[in-house]
Amino acid sequence: MKKKTIKRVKKLGRIERTFYGIVVLLVVSFPFTIVFLQATLSRINVQVEQVKKEIKTQEKKNQSLSMKINELASLDKIIEVARDQGLSYNNNNIKSID
Numbered sequence: 001m002k003k004k005t006i007k008r009v010k011k012l013g014r015i016e017r018t019f020y021g022i023v024v025l026l027v028v029s030f031p032f033t034i035v036f037l038q039a040t041l042s043r044i045n046v047q048v049e050q051v052k053k054e055i056k057t058q059e060k061k062n063q064s065l066s067m068k069i070n071e072l073a074s075l076d077k078i079i080e081v082a083r084d085q086g087l088s089y090n091n092n093n094i095k096s097i098d
Contacts, residue, residue, distance in 0.1 A: 071077060079089045 082089050
């Protein structure tokens with residue numbers, strides 16, 4: 001008679017099952033994590049570009065206002081406003097202190 005060889009399957013212990021479960025979970029969740037991180041990065045890049053656009057717009061406004069200030073502070077404008085208000089500009093009355 002022939003001897004029958006019986007292969008016994010070794011059952012996995014609790015630690016091995018937990019370890020394999022964690023590995024499978026990591027392998028399955030890794031692609032989702034990558035996609036999520038890429039989407040988050042993309043959203044942040046869009047926000048950065050919007051802030052840059054707002055900064056450029058504000059810089060243009062600031063430059064325009066600075067030009068208006070310089071224009072209004074010019075001597076010609078001061079004389080014009082003084083005349084409109086009934087005042088006169090007399091350079092001889094101005095004294096400089098050194």
